[in-house]
Amino acid sequence: MKKFTTTLAALLILGSTSSFADGHKVKVGMITTLSGGGSGLGIDVRDGFMLAVKGNKNISVITKDDQRKPDIAVQLADKMIQSDKVDVLTGIIWSNLAMAVVPATVNQGKFYLSPNAGPSKLAGKGCHKNYFNVAWQNDNLHEAAGGYANSAGFKNSFILAPNYPAGKDALTGYKRYFKGSLAGEIYTKLGQKDYAAEIAQIRASGADSVFFFLPGGMGIGFMKQFSQSGIKLPVVGPAFSFDQGILKAVGDAALGVKNTSQWSKDIVNDANKKFVKDFESEYGRLPSLYASQGYDTGKLLISAMSKAKVKDKDKFRDALRKADFSSTRGKFSFDKNHHPIQDIYVREVIKEGKILTNKIVSVGLKDHSNAYVSECKM
């Protein structure tokens, strides 16, 4: 069913934009998670991207659903490259899927703009001239969380993340900046929803703080169960478990939690103001950080298209590298390994009227890049 509808949608898009004679046109293949668990993230990235490129006649987008399965993502990428002849791929949310798709894509001479996943392998030894990450290197937000934990005076943290590439990057990132000791460190199953066993361990560990990275529905379960357990430890985490799409489902259990993000709806700049306003009027909901990443990816693409034709790969790459667009995050540039240099903020979950949302409390890390730049030989 899912497959039929997406194929149908893709066919319609194909039918409506069949002429590609002009070199200024760019065909984008978007592979993202639109069904099943974690689809909220993919939908936000897609909506953000579509908002950015809305009305631009030179961009055509084929969107397909990877169902959060690496094998399906690989099939879709092959098809998009070989029969749809896309110029640029984007959209993947999950690092394990990115690891399966990105290397083959960029080796075939296509550009890949990552709106979310930023596994350490693709930032370090596996970096590639055609791969750009518009969101963050996976470790970034967790590094900021570790930095925040120091400034908050935490000495003994209990840390947990799912057992997949981004989960490992998360704990590595936190530990890189956190100066205290660890009361415990666990990897949970990807997609796990019940954390009773882990919460019991936290209770028994004598920790003074908890750091967790559990994106999507995983974090909803953890926060609710943690607040019901009666453990009164401060919690810190990256924005993924406290973004706009999820807060509603977590409810008041999230109030007051500090989380780190490269974006927030209250960053003051014109691009962000316009983005938040347009997104709300287009889709009738507040944007999440995923949506902002999708939006920035679209804007980056447009900025490069205004400078060079996509068929002229070297010029187009240089244009991308300049990142000459006004980002919703304010200052934004690429480091040598094509990952962002940007500020990472510490936010707090608050209530605006009846709606739970985030507000910036401080800048966690200023002009932050990533730890893998020197490993990248480009």
Add this chain to the structure above:
Amino acid sequence: MTSILFFEQLLNGIQFGTMLFLMSAGLTLIFGVMGLINLAHGSFYMIGAFSAALIASLTGSFWLALLASLSGAAIAGVLIEIFIIRRLYRRDHLDQVLATFALILLLSEGVRWCFGAFPLYLDIPENLNGTLPILDDIIYSKYRLFIIFMGLLIAAGLYILITKTRLGVRIRAGQNDRQMISALGIDISKLYTIVFALGASLAGLAGAMIGAIQSVEVGMGEPILILAFVVIVIGGIGSIKGALIGSILVGVTDTIGRIFLPEFLKVFMEPASATSVGSSIGSMLIYILMALILIIKPSGLFGKT
């Protein structure tokens, strides 16, 4: 301290098990009585949770929401049985798998059309929030105790239903000999509808109770469905008693293994790799358990040979 932790984890395992029981009881009953492999059972779990979240947001009452989950899933069960499943009884298992798999996709997309892709909010009632001291040092979540209690209550209810009531006699008769029972003048299609709705409503209840502490989202039923199949294979297909014992066994093995295996491996490995190896093996443990039980008893613990 370790014994406290162990006891708490044991309770967690039992709680997980009782929840699995609600899922697998219906699944095993439907298979036992109707000979139907119902992959869409996880969808009733989802329907139950979404009905509960809808009613909770309208009325604010958790108890009405639980009722809604039971009735919502039961109604969906009746409709699906009458319009789709009824056509599948005479077909072979492969056709049933194909059709019920299609149902998963249809129902997931349908729910997504109605409610959107973002998780819904469903919370536990105020008076079940927080913890309860059980023994000296052991405190445990009230809500999880409530889940255990509900699971055991339903197990007892099912036992009485199957062994002491007229409907139970018919269900057992249906399990043994389908043709004979219809020859004796019992409306077999009505019986099938009732059994299917009963199974669906139990799954719906499980979805609502678990949705309140986890998340209510599209596709929430499928991971549980896989475990429920493991349970009924371990317990013996068609046996409610097997489903109960299998559920507790799977719940406890999964929870205890997941937590204590990494700790155990730390004795002779460095902590980082012990954590990752331990949690990888921990998540395989129930399948290893299933394989071992099938080697010893090929038709499951309480299955008919």
